[in-house]
Each structure stands twice: as C-alpha cells, then as structure tokens.
Amino acid sequence: MNKIPPLDLSQQYKLIAQEVSLAVGKVLASGYYIGGSEVEQFEQQFGEYIGVSECIGCNSGTDALFLALRALDIGPGDEVIVPAFTFIATAEVVSAVGATPVFVDIEANTFNLDVDQVKSAITSQTKAIIPVHLFGQSVNMTRLMAIAQTHHLAVIEDCAQATGATWDGQKVGCIGDIGCFSFFPTKNLGACGDGGAVTTNDQAIAAKMRMIKDHGQSSKYNSAVVGINSRLDTLQAAILNVKLRYLDQWNAQRSHIARRYHQLLGAVPGLTVPQELPDGQSVWNQYTVRVEHRSTDLIFDRNVVRAQLAERGISTMVYYPVPLHLQSLYQNLDYQPGQFPVAEQLSQEVLSLPIFPELTTVQQDCVIYAIKDCLSQ
Incomplete structure (x- = not known):
C-alpha cells in the first residue's frame, strides 16, 4: 500500500537540494553562524515580499507574537481579543505577558474570527485584537480594521499559516499594526527547524522589537528593558532565502489542489468543504473539511472517517x-461549554486532508475516492 502523508517535505527538498546545500555550505564555510548577511538578506527580501518597511527575524512564530505584544506595552490588566479556535500559542503569549485573552467565536464557513462578535467583546481594558488567518485564509480585514480604528485598538495579525495570502490585494502581515509569521517546517514557507519573523511599517515599534529580542539591549552590553534571546539562525535564514524564491509557485500549486478538492468533494453528503471569501486569496496551508457530526450515525463521525482513511494508508x-x-489552562477564566458553539462544533468535525505542492493527481484522487466511499457506506 502506498501511503499518502498529510505533508511530504522530502519531496520539496529533492527539488531544491542543490541550492539548499550550496547556501548551507556557504554559511558553514564562513564560520559566522549568528546574524550576518544571510539574516539581513532574508529580512529585507521578506519585508519587500509582504509589503512592509520593517522585518525582524526571530526564533519562532510564538516569539513573533510575544515580541509584538511586548512592543505595544501590553501587560497585566490589559485584555486581548483572540479567536476561540486556533493553536494555543495565540492565546498563550497573551498570558505570557500578563494580559488576559478574551475569546470570540469563529465563522463556520471560514474557521476564522467572527468579526460580528468582536464589538461585544471590547471593554475598557481591551488593548489589541489578534486575528488568526487560519489554514491559509485571511480574516475579513476591511471590517476588522474599521472596528479596531473606531475603538483605538492595535491589530496583531497571526499569519503563521498564511504566508503569501492576501486580502483585497494586500498581503497579510502588512494590513494590521504588526504581522507575525512562523517558519516551522510544515508552513508554506518553512525552515529546516524553528524560525519566525515580525513585520510592520512602524519604525518605532520595529526598534522596540529588535531591542527586546536581543536581551533588551539598546547597545552592546547595555540592556534598557527585560528582553529575551530570539534569533533567526543564520543557517535557517540561508535556507529561507532559497525557499522564498519558490513560495508563490508552491502556493499556486496548493491552490490548484484545493480547487480540485472543491470540485470533486463539494457535493458529497455529510461533508462541507471550506469556503474562500471573494476578497481574499488563501494559500491553503491546510485543506480542512467538516465531517457532519451525527451522534446517532457513525458514518458521519470525524474520528470514524479518519480511522477508515488511515486503514487505506491516508x-x-x-x-x-x-x-x-475549554483548555485546562484557561479554566480560571470561567468560560463554559456551549459559550462558543461554532468553535465547539467544529472541533468535533474538522479534518485536514493531505495537501502539499508535490501531491500528485493520482494521490489526490485516492484521497477523494476514499472519502466518498467512507461516507457512502
């Protein structure tokens, strides 16, 4: 049985192995493994790609969010609005700076923050909103920015899964006050290890983030604030410089695969395919469907379908x-089951199918046939 993985980074490496080897070899031969021209080159080129004047490399997407909050002086007594359905890091960093995450439900068709519910979550303590462009699709940034500007709130875009995605012709990461990116290997632009970046057009905010990420140093051995050590490694920057040249091509291949899933799975009973908003262009870091949850019918059960696909090597x-x-971490905030019904329902229904630029039509057809077969039994 030929197994079909959710992602196969070895296929990507084969296509760029020579370029990556040359870039890594150059760094190793130089003897300079922290900072240097490779990091500077990546920060400049990635900033230009996103459409901002300032880009700061850092250790991870989580650190990027942390740096953004610290640079905006968000801390104890402050509240930050985040979606209830995303990876824990988005809320975790809010807690890490001493602020309180305030959760908002999501849209069933996009998996993203329900902008209509943001207004009711704003209080006198609210200082920022973190929209997460989940699975590669942008939040409706036109409406969200209007709300933020009316209430004088900062907007920190969590772009971890959406590098290259756009809203109304603009790349995510240049629309809010700060954009935060992850280069974890599974991302559309992935390093061979951890990595991240923050983007902004505000020079003062950029200067604060550069200082905080380097032990709070305003000059060498002179620390003005409590900082952290969050570097984008030179080796990772060199690899990212190679991969950035291919990003648009890879995103286009993901979009082609997503369109085939749309066309061939869109009418399957009990299955809902993701919706792409007209003003946005997703980069499909994940292709996430919903298997309708029916407690009385095991055919329509995400976990049952997933197990059946696994038996077929998918x-x-x-x-x-x-x-x-509902995470145990946030029991002290007194949220109750049923408070965010869409997030809770989707947590029982979501299933992310294999999607990566090198996924073949034959492999995709196997996935599609298997899903149709599972849901027709």
Whole structure:
C-alpha cells in the first residue's frame, strides 16, 4: 500500500537540494553562524515580499507574537481579543505577558474570527485584537480594521499559516499594526527547524522589537528593558532565502489542489468543504473539511472517517480537537461549554486532508475516492 502523508517535505527538498546545500555550505564555510548577511538578506527580501518597511527575524512564530505584544506595552490588566479556535500559542503569549485573552467565536464557513462578535467583546481594558488567518485564509480585514480604528485598538495579525495570502490585494502581515509569521517546517514557507519573523511599517515599534529580542539591549552590553534571546539562525535564514524564491509557485500549486478538492468533494453528503471569501486569496496551508457530526450515525463521525482513511494508508490531521476556552489552562477564566458553539462544533468535525505542492493527481484522487466511499457506506 502506498501511503499518502498529510505533508511530504522530502519531496520539496529533492527539488531544491542543490541550492539548499550550496547556501548551507556557504554559511558553514564562513564560520559566522549568528546574524550576518544571510539574516539581513532574508529580512529585507521578506519585508519587500509582504509589503512592509520593517522585518525582524526571530526564533519562532510564538516569539513573533510575544515580541509584538511586548512592543505595544501590553501587560497585566490589559485584555486581548483572540479567536476561540486556533493553536494555543495565540492565546498563550497573551498570558505570557500578563494580559488576559478574551475569546470570540469563529465563522463556520471560514474557521476564522467572527468579526460580528468582536464589538461585544471590547471593554475598557481591551488593548489589541489578534486575528488568526487560519489554514491559509485571511480574516475579513476591511471590517476588522474599521472596528479596531473606531475603538483605538492595535491589530496583531497571526499569519503563521498564511504566508503569501492576501486580502483585497494586500498581503497579510502588512494590513494590521504588526504581522507575525512562523517558519516551522510544515508552513508554506518553512525552515529546516524553528524560525519566525515580525513585520510592520512602524519604525518605532520595529526598534522596540529588535531591542527586546536581543536581551533588551539598546547597545552592546547595555540592556534598557527585560528582553529575551530570539534569533533567526543564520543557517535557517540561508535556507529561507532559497525557499522564498519558490513560495508563490508552491502556493499556486496548493491552490490548484484545493480547487480540485472543491470540485470533486463539494457535493458529497455529510461533508462541507471550506469556503474562500471573494476578497481574499488563501494559500491553503491546510485543506480542512467538516465531517457532519451525527451522534446517532457513525458514518458521519470525524474520528470514524479518519480511522477508515488511515486503514487505506491516508494520513489526516485534526486542527484542533479542543477550543481554547475549554483548555485546562484557561479554566480560571470561567468560560463554559456551549459559550462558543461554532468553535465547539467544529472541533468535533474538522479534518485536514493531505495537501502539499508535490501531491500528485493520482494521490489526490485516492484521497477523494476514499472519502466518498467512507461516507457512502
């Protein structure tokens, strides 16, 4: 049986192995492994790609969010609005700076923050909103920015899964006050290890983030604030410089695969395919469907379908089985089951299918046939 993984990074490496080897070899031969021209080159080119004047490399997407909050002086007594359905890091960093995450439900058709519910979550303590462009699709940034500007709130875009995605012709990461990116290997632009970046057009904010990420140093051995050590490694920057040249091509291939899933799975009973908003262009970091949850019918059960696909050698992923407001970490915030019904329902229904630029039509057809067969029994 030929197994079909959710992602196959070895296929990507084969296509760029020579370029990556040359870039890595150059760094190793130089003897300079922290900072240097490769990091500077990546920061400049990635900033230009996103459409901002300032880009700061850092250790991870989580650190990027942390740096953004610290640079905006968000801390104890402050509240930050985040979606209830996303990876824990988005809320975790809010807690890490001493602020309180305030959860908002999501849209069933996009998996993204329900902008209509943001207004009711704003209080006198609210300082920022973190929209997560989940699975590669942008939040409706036109409406969200209007709300933020009316209430004088900062907007920190969590672009971890959406590098290259656009809203109304603009790349995510240049629309809000700060954009935060992850280069974890599974991302559309992935390093061979951890990596991240923050983007902004505000020079003062950029200067604060550069200082905080380097032990709070305003000059060498002179720390003005409590900082952290969050570097984008030179080797990772060199690899990312190679991969950035291919990003648009890879995103286009993902979009082609997503369109085939739309066309061939869109009418399957009990299955809902994701919707792409007209003003946005997704980069499909994940292709996440919903398997309708019917407690009385095991055919329509995400976990049953997933197990049946696994028996056929098809690997899938579940992002995310527990909404943030029901995580044990946040029991002290007194959120209750049923408070965010869409996030809770989707946590029982979501299933991410294999999608990566090198996924073949034959492999995709196997996935499609298997899903149709599972849901027709």
